[in-house]
Amino acid sequence: MPMLRTTSDTFPAETKMMSDIPYVLRVEFGALEKEEKKIIGKPIACHKCNGFLLSIDQIVEDDKVGKHFICPFCGTLNVIEGEIVTAGDDTDFVIEPPKDTTESDTESLEQMGGTLLALIDVSGSMAGANLAAVKRSLRTSVESLAANAPNTLFGLIEFESSVLFRDLQSGNEIILPRNAYASYEAIQKQTQQLMDHIKFLSVGENADRIKKHLSALCDKGGTALGPAVAMGYAIAKHRDIGRVVLLTDGLANEGIGALEGFQVTPATSFYEEMGVEFMKNGTAVDVVGIASGAGMELKTLGLLPEATGGQMYYVTPNELDQSIAELAGSSLLGRDVEVRLITPPGIKVKDASGVSRGVIDDLKAKAESKIGVVGENHELYFEIESESRVESDTVPIQVQVTYTDSEGARRVRAVTTKLKVAKDDEEIMKTLDPTLGATFVTQKAGEESFRGDREEGKKRISSFRAAMKKQAESAPENVQNRIDEIDDVLAGEEEEMERLDNMMKAAPASAPSAAADEAYTSGLQQMRRSSKQMFRKKKDEDDEE
Structure with a gap:
């Protein structure tokens, strides 16, 4: 499965050619699962456009300039010093090794492998079939993780009128003080003070203990969903969490992020900003809305998965098992993902898709952006076009994907292609x-x-x-x-x-x-x-x- 594909093997010399059909590049992040040529070290890059040196054939020796190469993308002369590392057509560079995980402290352990934080609505509206379905689905998912990904670490936040992190070892409640609910800053401060008590358990060794606490979930009062999300972010930030799953059936009605009544911080702004912060942290947020007949404003809650690369489901209690199983079974191939598109001058990004509106704006403005997390089904599309007639015979294109892998190593995947310039529509249509x-x-x-x-x-x-x-x-x-x-x-x-x-x-x-x-x-x-x-x-x- 190639990581980079194009609408055609040829590129239109003028924008008027096939102007009613977008010319796009597809980046398939599922290709990260298959390791191509791996090199330990950083590639040599153009100091102007950051395009990587492709092969030693590009290197020129000169008495006056010394060893150098002319960038095939922007034409800049670059002097070469030190070790020569080339990118080729498809190479995976390990630029930073994983952090040392020989330490025994909690934070080091939690940075190893996948970590899942569940935010569970236990408000009064969840009574009966909804909460029963949530407990059943989560228990099944824990069993699946214990069998297939036993090193996965699991944590649980329960919310209704109160918000608490459940110590799955002892069963103790680590409660977020109610006087913090109205302020994002106060929630961050209070949660940070509780971090010494917040610990995750590996599902492989503790599946029965985790399932016991999930079975004990019971419905209570209102829906302090916003404070739960803010607490979840504070924990994700300090514990390097890759995935947060929010399950709810009701309208947030208490604390910051409430979707009813007057709010100093409008709910839309709150969830939009939280989505950006989760994305910057490299955390995917999935939202599962359980249909109960009443609306829960998923348009607003959907800003969390929209920004972070997460998923959103709207399901009945009977359909919940499948949704949770899909989330538990999906793996993140990269976190803290950054994408950069390198093209010659005059070839620009017209539009993009598969990511949030904020990321699209960045890609259109500067052809690079941080996009959060990616999984096997994530695809990013660039629509590109020339600003004027292309006179060259070929157009080189390089996509650079910088990411943190499941072991904590920082990598750069560089894929390069060279498109022949087509002079008429017929050439494009052939491929x-x-x-x-x-x-x-x-x-x-x-x-x-x-x-x-x-x-x-x-x-x-x-x-x-x-x-x-x-x-x-x-x-x-x-x-x-x-x-x-x-x-x-x-x-x-x-x-x-x-x-x-x-x-x-x-x-x-x-x-x-x-x-x-x-x-x-x-x-x-x-x-x-x-x-x-x-x-x-x-x-x-x-x-x-």
């Missing part, structure tokens, strides 16, 4: 892969849907379908077949958006509703849809027929 553009426009439509503009998202997909059908008339037969395939898939995406639109029109617009929760959850999922997920589903359906 066109329409699945890239189809996935890109689907993710962009999901982004628009999540922001509340499903109509614009439907127009985007419809326009792309029309453009592809027009191009299919002159395309090679193999490309025509692929276009027919993607059209069926995109028709399904349009139909689903239409269904959600009709459902939203029938729901009350002035208050949170179950219809809105389902629609915004669907939008976020569409925004993260990978090509593998889109076209594997179509293949499975064809196989069943």
Whole structure:
């Protein structure tokens, strides 16, 4: 599975060529799971654009300048000193080894392997089937982790009118003082003072003990969801936690982040800012909303997974097992991920998808950004275009992904390709892969849907379908077949958006509703849809027929 793919093996010499079809690059983070050529050390980089030296063939010896290379991306002359390390076409560099884990202190142990912090709503509305389903699903997930990932460390925050971290060893409650609930800063300060008492247990050795405490969860008062999220962030920051899972069925109504009544800090701003902080910490936040008939404003809570690369589900108690199993079974391939795209001058990032709006803005402005965490199904798309006619015969492109792996090592994966410049549409069509553009426009439509503009998202997909059908008339037969395939898939995406639109029109617009929760959850999922997920589903359906 190549990490970098392009719409075609050729690049349009002018923007007017195939202007109604986006030219995109796809970065498949699942490729991080397969280690390519590994080098210990840092590659030689251009001091201007940071493009890596690709091969020793680029090195020139000169009596006046000395040993140097001309950057193939920006044309800058770079003098070479010290050890020569080249990047090649696809290389994984280990630039920092894992931290020493021979120490026995709690924090060192918690930085080894995966760590999962569950934030569980035990408010009064969770009574009965909802809480029973949560307890059952979490117990099953703990059993699965104990069998398949026994080194995973598990922690538990319970929240209702009170917020507490449960010591899973002793059963003691480590309570967040109520006088801190209204202030993010106060919650951070109070949680930091409690850190000596906050410990995680490995599921392999403590599965029965953890399941015992999960079984003892019981419903109580209101829903101090915001303070629980803020406490979770403070713990994640000090314990280097990779994943936080929030399970709730109700509307946050106490403390900072409350979605009812007047708030000094608007809830949208609070969850948006918390999402950015979790992302900077390299922590994915997943949200599981349990359908109870009433709305829980997942549009707002969804800002947490939207910013961090997490997932969001809206499920009935009977569907909860599958969602929790998917989250427990999914692994993070990289944390603290940073992406940089290196292109020649005049080739710019027009748009991007598969990440949050803030990250997209960074990528458009400077072709690089921190994106948080990535897993096997994460895909990032760059739409690129030339600012003027491309006169060269080829366009070199390099993607650099800097990340922390599961063992704590800091790595850089560098992938480089060289695209032949096409002078007409026919050259591009010969090697066109329409699945890239189809996935890109689907993710962009999901982004628009999540922001509340499903109509614009439907127009985007419809326009792309029309453009592809027009191009299919002159395309090679193999490309025509692929276009027919993607059209069926995109028709399904349009139909689903239409269904959600009709459902939203029938729901009350002035208050949170179950219809809105389902629609915004669907939008976020569409925004993260990978090509593998889109076209594997179509293949499975064809196989069943």
